[in-house]
Amino acid sequence: MHSRKETTHQEPSSSLEMHWVSSPSTHQPRLLISRTIAFFPTFVPLSNTANMNRGPPNPRMFKFQPNPKVKNRFQDEADLRSLRSFKTDFSNYLASDTNFLNVAEIMTSYAYGESNNANEKEIQCDLLTENGGIEIDPTRxxxxxxxxxxxxQFCYKTSSHGIPMLGQAPNSLYRAVWVFLLLICAIQFINQAVAVIQKYQKMDKITDIQLKFDTAPFPAITLCNLxxxxxxxIRSHDSISKIxxxxxxxxKKAGDSSAEASDDGVEYDMDGITIQAKRRKRGAGEKGTFxxxxSACECDEEDGSNECEEKSTEKPSSDNxxxxxxxxxxxxxxxxxxxxxxxTNTTCQACDEHYLCSKKAKKGTKRSEIKKEPCICESKGLFCIKHEHAALVLNLWEYFGDTEEFSDISTEEREALGFGNMTDEVAIVTKAKENIIFAMSALSEEQRILMSQAKHNLIHKCSFNGKPCDIDKDFELVADPTFGNCFVFNHxxxxxxSSVRAxxxxxxxxxxxxxxxxxxxxSEAVGIRLTIHDKDDFPFPDTFGYSAPTGYISSFGMRMKKMSRLPAPYGDCVEDGTTSNYIYKGYAYSTxxxxxxxxQELIIDRCGCSDPRFPSIGGVQPCQVFNKNHRECLEKHTHQIGEIHGSFKCRCQQPCNQTIYTTSYSEAIWPSQALNISLGHCEKEAExxxxxxxxNAAMLEVFYEALNFEVLAESEAYGIVKMMADFGGHLGLWSGVSVMTCCEFVCLVLELLYMAVTHHITQERIRRRENAANEF
Incomplete structure (x- = not known):
């Protein structure tokens, strides 16, 4: 070992150098101890170093020299040698026993210790190996x-490709070439890594479509009367009666306007016979039953038509x-x-389904098919109506009501109803329906339920999977503002x-x-409103329902689709559950x-009342039907929302899990002439x-077209696993780095941080000692 360091004007301090020597035969360490001189302990040989090859070194062969500051200075500094400079074989010495008595004698013979070590912890301990090499202790x-x-040491030992070539480079040119190659690979890796990260940050997704052949759950079916x-x-309610x-x-005014706009006195040419009529509002295919x-009339007999103009809402002043x-x-x-x-009351031989009759049957009609029906015909016998002679005749002024009895309605209330100067009958009916909803909202839910049709009055017969239903248990009442009492099957x-078969x-x-x-x-149409939905969802019959007419059997074949969407950051959907302010309590979230x-929140905030077509929030009272300010405010904001949906400031996401039912519709005339169904209160003949x-009745069928369903599931197109795989692939391609190599770099950083921290702590301790020494 050899470690040389200049020492000038250092205070002597006592320190020892200990060399642990491992013996290959005994596997026990041997200790070589010497006094240290200057900063690092040294041995000064008295003879040529070649003599060490002859056998194990003898401690007496070395002479310990004092520090240059003491009296016994080195005579010839060139003779100073360290064991580090000895490239010799220590095998024989390591195999021999240690003479501790000689070591102790050498130690006690030295009168004073000379060392410039700062403290005892700086004693150098080196490991002598059999081949003469010495491992350096980096702590010294x-x-x-x-x-x-x-x-x-990291450059020599790292598993990263290219870096060890820097430490083993024989010259600067060789090292510069490898630095250039490493930089090129690093730049290329950074470009590829940025592309991989950008691809991951797009959060792309794919939709997988699977067709599952399994039993699909039967949906909930909501049935409402139109x-x-x-x-x-309902006429017993004052507000409804006024409306x-x-x-x-x-x-009536709209009808009069339409009549005035039509051509009076138009001549119709039928088979060469000209017929003049004052008015003919009824078109083909629009007839009901007559x-x-x-009615009160104005008759003008001068034109020879013998027709009169009715005034259905006016009560006649006399029989004339x-x-x-x-x-x-x-x-x-x-x-x-x-x-x-x-x-004239008479009998007719043929009457159709509209109760229009003729006195004589058509030619070719069999005598057995001729039926004599009571009827009433005008004098010329050109127009006859089926009519029981003993039945009372309807008074139109009573049927339509006397409009004068509503003269007590104020102008503000009339304006609140919103009819204004409407002349379009369709628009008038739509506004009247809205007014009825507003008026009914003032009543309690129990009162509204009693005014609508009861369960057993609406549902007469039912079967599921070929077995009879329990109408009381299988159907649950749901009150809807638009359709009144609705009943949900499979609630x-x-x-x-589930259906046994399709x-x-x-x-x-x-x-x-x-x-x-x-x-x-x-009510513009006669029939049923049907909604197919998941049992966790509110039905919304006014938005998603289908109308089925009476007199037909309506078949709804359905298929189910299950949607599974990804939440953030890949998508924008609402996970299971509902939002905090969702007004349809007890039902799953829907768009x-x-x-x-x-x-509803917008209307409450700006109008101070709630829209009665939707559930209220926080017990806020619904807008009143005859309150002009409420109605105008509601209508204003409704139109604004319809015109510019972006100003609505309402952000509604799709649910993450959703079940969708698609339907196909078909119908057939029902019932057939051969079908005789007993009706509870029908005491007439079967026909x-x-x-x-x-x-008055309708037959509905709701079924699965096939016992399979689609599953549409979103999945991440480029997830964290694929990103790490591509990242690692580029890292290995351009730098030859693996996960274990990354761990090596982490360990290196931690070691350097530890060294920096310990160095700072040591320097701080020395500074405190110096300050303490200066104070004394």
């Missing part, structure tokens, strides 16, 4: 040399002002009208229902009775429900009962 090096030594409330019951009265008055009705008209309840048309004395979330026989088959005779005048929630079913 200075701070900068120690860092340099660690960096050199007529929300019974006309015979219907104003509605009829506005409809009945005779009394009264006439009989053919009235259609479906279209509210009263035409033709003739004086009462021109109508229990704890019970799993096809209508193994789905839901239900017969419904709507009672068209008790419809409101605002439609979110928009309605946001709209007459079937006729009543055609007008």
């Amino acid at each position: 090096l200075s701070y900068r040399e120690r860092i340099r030594w660690h960096l050199q 007529n929300p409330y019974k006309d015979s019951v 219907l009265g104003v509605f009829k008055s506005v409809m 009945e005779p009705a009394n 002002d009264m006439c009989i008209c053919a009235f259609d309840r479906q279209t509210n048309d009263a035409w033709p009208c003739h004086r009462r004395e021109q109508w 229990d979330r704890e019970i799993f229902k 096809g209508p026989q193994y789905g839901l088959r239900v017969m419904l009775f709507v009672n068209a005779s008790d419809y409101l005048p605002t 439609e429900g979110c928009y309605r929630t946001c709209f 007459e009962c079937n006729e009543e079913y055609k007008e």
Whole structure:
């Protein structure tokens, strides 16, 4: 060993140098101890170093020299040698026993110790190996040399390609070439790494489509009558009675405007015969059933047509002002009208489904098919209506109501209803429906339920999977502002229902009775509203429902799709559950429900009342039907939202998990003539009962078209695993670095940090000692 360091004007201090020597035969360390001179302990040989090859070194062969500051100075510094400079074989010495007595004698013979070590912890301990090499203890090096030594050792030992070539470079040119190659590879790796990271940050996703052949759960089916409330019951409510009265008055004015706009006195040419008619509002295919009705009329007999113009809303002042008209309840048309004395009760041989009759049957009709029906015909016998002679004749002024009885409605209330100067009957009906919803919102939910159709009045027959239903248990009531009482099949979330097989026989088959005779005048169609949805979702029949007519069997074949979307950061969907302010409590989150929630919050914030078409928030009262300010505010913001949806400031995401049902629709005339179904209150003959079913009942079938369903699942297109694989591939390609190599770099950084911290702590301790010594 040899370590030389200049020593000038250093205070002597006592220190020892200990060399642990390992013997290959005994495997026990041997200790070689010497006094140290200057900063690093040295041995000064008295003879040539070659003599060491002759055998184990003898401690007496070495002479310990004092520090240059003491009296016994070195005579010849060239004779100073360290064991580090001895390139010799220590095998014989290591194999021999250590003479501790000689060592102790040498140690005690030295009068005083000379060493410039700072403290006893700086004693140098080197390991002598059999080949004469000595491993350096880096802790004895200075701070900068120690860092340099660690960096050199890392270059020699690292598993990274290229870096060891820097440490083993024989010259500067060789080292510069490898530095250039390493820089080129590093730049290329950085470019590839940036591209990989950018690709990952796009958060792309892919959609996997699978077709599963498994039993699909049967959805919930919501059934509603297109007529929300019974006309015979709802008129007892003052607000509803006023609304219907104003509605009829506005409809009458709109009808008069349409009549004035039409051509009066138009001549129709039929087979060369010219027929002149004052008015003909009813077109082909628009007829319902006709009945005779009394009405106030103005008759002009000078034109020779014998027709009169009805004034259905006015009560006749005398019998001379009264006439009989053919009235259609479906279209509210009263035409033709003739004086009462021109109508005669008689019998007719043929009547159609619209109750239009003829006195004589068509030629070729069999005698057995001719039926004599009671009817009433005008004097010329050109127009006849089926009519029981003993039945009362309808009075149109009573049917339409006297508009004067609503004269107590203030101008503000009329304006609040929103009819204004409307002349379009479709728009008037739409506004009237809205007014009824607003008026009914002032009642309690229990009152609204009583005014709508009951469960057993609507649902008459039912079967599922070919077995009868339990109407009381299988159907649950849901009150809807637009359609009144609705009933949900398969509402229990704890019970799993599924179809045994595909096809209508193994789905839901239900017969419904709507009672068209008790419809409101605002109900434009007769039939059923059907909604297919997941049992966790609110049905929203006004948005997602299908209408099925009476007199038909409507078949809804369905298929199920399951959607699974990724949440952030790959997507933008709402995970399981609902938002905190969701107004449809107890139901799963949906986009439609979110928009309605946001709209309701906007209306409450700006109008101070809630929209009665949606559930309220925080117990806020719904907007009043006759409050002009409420109605104008609501209408204003509704139009603003419809015109510029972006100003709505409502952000509604798709649910992460969603079940969608797609349907295909078909229908057929029902019931057939051969089908005789018993109706609870129908005491007529089978054919007459079937006729009543055609007008008031509908048959529905809901079933799976196939026992399979689609699963659409989103997955990450480039996830963290693929990114790390590509990152590691480029890292290995351009730098030859693996995960273990990265760990080596981490360990190097930690070692350097540890060295820096310990160096700082040591320097701080020395500074404190110096300060303490200066104080004394």
